[in-house]
Amino acid sequence: MSIQLETVRHIARLANLEFSEEELGIFARQIDSILVYIDKLNELDTQRVEPTSHVTQKDQAFREDRVAPSLEVLRALANSPETKDGHFSVPKVIG
Amino acid sequence: MRELFRLTGSEQLSLIRSREISAEEATRACLARMEAVEPRVLAFRCVLRDAALSDARAIDAAFSRGEDPGPLAGLPIAIKDVICLAGHPTTCGSRTLGGFIPAFDATVIERLRNAGAVLFGKTNMDEFAMGSSTENSAYEKTRNPWDLGRVPGGSSGGSAAAVAADMVPLALGSDTGGSIRQPAAFCGVPGLKTTYGRVSRFGLVAFASSLDQIGPFGKSVEDIARSLAVIAGQDPHDSTSASVPVPDYVEELSRGLAPLRIGVPREYFPRGLDSQVGDAVRFVLDRARALGARVEEISLPHTDYAIPTYYILATAEASSNLARYDGVRYGFRAAGAKDLAEMYRRSRSAGFGKEVRRRIMLGTYVLSSGYYDAYYLKAQKVRTLLRNDFVEAFQQVDLIITPTTPSVAFRFGEKTEDPLQMYLSDIFTATINLVGIPALSLPCALSREGLPIGLQVVGPPFGEARLLSAAAALESDLNFRARHRPKALDP
Numbered sequence: 001m002s003i004q005l006e007t008v009r010h011i012a013r014l015a016n017l018e019f020s021e022e023e024l025g026i027f028a029r030q031i032d033s034i035l036v037y038i039d040k041l042n043e044l045d046t047q048r049v050e051p052t053s054h055v056t057q058k059d060q061a062f063r064e065d066r067v068a069p070s071l072e073v074l075r076a077l078a079n080s081p082e083t084k085d086g087h088f089s090v091p092k093v094i095g
Numbered sequence: 096m097r098e099l100f101r102l103t104g105s106e107q108l109s110l111i112r113s114r115e116i117s118a119e120e121a122t123r124a125c126l127a128r129m130e131a132v133e134p135r136v137l138a139f140r141c142v143l144r145d146a147a148l149s150d151a152r153a154i155d156a157a158f159s160r161g162e163d164p165g166p167l168a169g170l171p172i173a174i175k176d177v178i179c180l181a182g183h184p185t186t187c188g189s190r191t192l193g194g195f196i197p198a199f200d201a202t203v204i205e206r207l208r209n210a211g212a213v214l215f216g217k218t219n220m221d222e223f224a225m226g227s228s229t230e231n232s233a234y235e236k237t238r239n240p241w242d243l244g245r246v247p248g249g250s251s252g253g254s255a256a257a258v259a260a261d262m263v264p265l266a267l268g269s270d271t272g273g274s275i276r277q278p279a280a281f282c283g284v285p286g287l288k289t290t291y292g293r294v295s296r297f298g299l300v301a302f303a304s305s306l307d308q309i310g311p312f313g314k315s316v317e318d319i320a321r322s323l324a325v326i327a328g329q330d331p332h333d334s335t336s337a338s339v340p341v342p343d344y345v346e347e348l349s350r351g352l353a354p355l356r357i358g359v360p361r362e363y364f365p366r367g368l369d370s371q372v373g374d375a376v377r378f379v380l381d382r383a384r385a386l387g388a389r390v391e392e393i394s395l396p397h398t399d400y401a402i403p404t405y406y407i408l409a410t411a412e413a414s415s416n417l418a419r420y421d422g423v424r425y426g427f428r429a430a431g432a433k434d435l436a437e438m439y440r441r442s443r444s445a446g447f448g449k450e451v452r453r454r455i456m457l458g459t460y461v462l463s464s465g466y467y468d469a470y471y472l473k474a475q476k477v478r479t480l481l482r483n484d485f486v487e488a489f490q491q492v493d494l495i496i497t498p499t500t501p502s503v504a505f506r507f508g509e510k511t512e513d514p515l516q517m518y519l520s521d522i523f524t525a526t527i528n529l530v531g532i533p534a535l536s537l538p539c540a541l542s543r544e545g546l547p548i549g550l551q552v553v554g555p556p557f558g559e560a561r562l563l564s565a566a567a568a569l570e571s572d573l574n575f576r577a578r579h580r581p582k583a584l585d586p
Contacts, residue, residue, distance in 0.1 A: 007460075008456070010463075011456055011459050011460045011463060012456065014459050014463060015414060015443075015455050015456055015459040016418075016421070016436075016439045016440050016443050017440065017443055017444050017447075017452055017455065017456065018440050018441070018444045019444070019452075027452075027453060027456060030453060030514055031453070031456060031457055031460065033515055034406065034457060034514065034515060034518075035460075037402075037403055037515060038403040038406065038407060038470065039403075040399070040400065040403050041400055041403050041404065041407075041473050041474065041477055042473075043400075044397075044400060044477060044480065046473060046476035046477060046480070049476040049477075049479050049480060050476070050479055051472055051475030051476050051478070051479060052475055052476075052478040052479040052482055053305065053475060054305050054335070055291050055305070055482065055529075055530065055531030055556075056291055056292045056335060056337060056531065060334070061334035061335075063331065071198055071199070075198045076198065076424075078196070078198065079194070079195050079196060079198075079424065079425035079426075080423065080424055080425060081422060081423075081425075081426075081427070081428035082428065088423050088424055090423055090435050090438065091432050091433065091434050091435050091437075091438050092433075092434050092435065093434070093435045
């Protein structure tokens with residue numbers, strides 16, 4: 001296996017996900033086999049190829065910057081697990 | 096008259112329009128059919144019974160006032176649960192969005208309402224549209240109406256199954272790598288992925304933003320044309336929606352096949368292809384020749400590189416899009432975390448299912464420092480090569496025909512343990528999303544086991560009108576719908 005467990009742990013931290021040791025092992029093996037498959041792309045010489053990020057490569061869409069009504073605060077908060085005084089509420093950020 | 100629920104959307108529409116039946120009768124017929132078969136199919140996340148009936152009655156009232164309620168007046172339509180419908184739960188097949196109720200309608204919903212369509216219910220799907228069997232739904236496993244022991248395909252499995260089971264004449268799905276066309280093929284109904292930018296994505300919960308498109312399932316190609324005519328067009332809420340004019344898809348349906356050049360890419364008939372699928376597609380190509388089309392072999396030389404490219408780009412975009420599920424503004428929040436970082440981690444880990452976490456991990460990996468050039472940039476470059484393949488092909492031919500899937504619908508659990516095998520079921524469809532062009536899956540034959548086989552008709556950018564008229568010509572020649580129906584529900 002070419003991907004290290006430590007790398008998988010690092011990626012999990014970046015992705016804000018946590019796994020049991022057992023899950024971590026299974027994921028590492030599965031991701032590894034997908035990566036081996038993905039390595040197939042290295043058969044292609046792409047040095048002179050421009051990347052495509054979007055298929056409709058038109059100019060950016062612009063509109064006038066005009067103030068218009070948007071979602072009211074109470075409706076925007078309606079799906080939040082926890083709110084307080086018209087704001088989203090979260091656990092302490094700094095310990 | 097045949098049972099009402101068996102009619103195509105277009106047939107139901109003309110009965111409603113001529114007032115031979117009321118919109119309420121059409122909706123009630125669908126509701127009754129749904130009650131009879133849904134316990135075996137499990138296509139829906141929720142059915143909007145009362146809202147649908149009151150919408151239908153409003154259409155009838157408009158008709159009796161002498162008004163025209165719109166091109167889809169009174170026609171029930173099911174909506175994949177990844178599209179926001181104000182005031183009704185939208186789960187995306189995920190625990191994370193268990194209690195989520197959108198505050199606004201997606202643009203496609205607004206357009207359907209304005210066209211007089213009756214919003215019938217929300218359909219089941221793979222979590223966040225990630226999957227090819229609908230087995231990744233956190234809620235239920237939708238069954239294939241042709242064989243209840245098999246998957247309907249995915250990720251829009253609920254929409255495909257609902258139409259195939261005659262519960263609704265129309266449904267919307269979304270397609271990122273085949274999520275409309277593959278279930279359409281498995282369930283024996285037509286399904287269209289539109290050109291990227293043809294249909295607004297506003298209100299579609301994002302999976303991979305440069306690939307996602309909304310599109311219709313119907314009982315006939317005409318159903319597809321009628322619904323596309325309503326949902327297509329530029330939207331100020333989606334900056335990637337195209338300003339290209341929307342042609343009259345219904346008017347252009349009768350153009351036929353005669354002068355068309357059809358390309359058949361040799362790379363889409365590999366050794367691993369189910370021979371029944373290959374034979375069925377070759378039979379249709381013979382019919383196309385008989386109908387006056389010129390059929391020629393072409394090459395799309397980078398085909399083998401499409402799935403690896405797709406899984407880099409789709410997972411990278413997904414890992415970024417799904418970062419928003421942090422338990423703050425919406426979605427599941429784990430209780431008892433001592434600080435914000437722990438709250439994020441625990442909420443996301445408990446809220447997302449296995450496949451979603453696997454793809455977020457893969458996407459985060461390919462975007463992470465030190466790997467970006469090797470994976471993400473490389474894939475973007477190969478995307479250019481794939482696109483060039485099609486640009487060249489469309490200088491030579493008007494349309495391309497391929498199988499939609501390498502095999503017919505598989506059994507539950509058959510591919511769940513091996514993600515790579517599951518990914519490979521998108522081998523003929525995912526390329527199309529990378530290139531951003533339209534493609535429709537058309538049922539063309541039944542396998543020996545009695546399962547539908549789908550044919551994929553691919554067109555150049557914004558070539559939907561041509562594509563649909565060719566598909567309609569093949570459809571009326573093959574007559575699949577009149578010859579076959581899912582026996583698992585009505586033996």
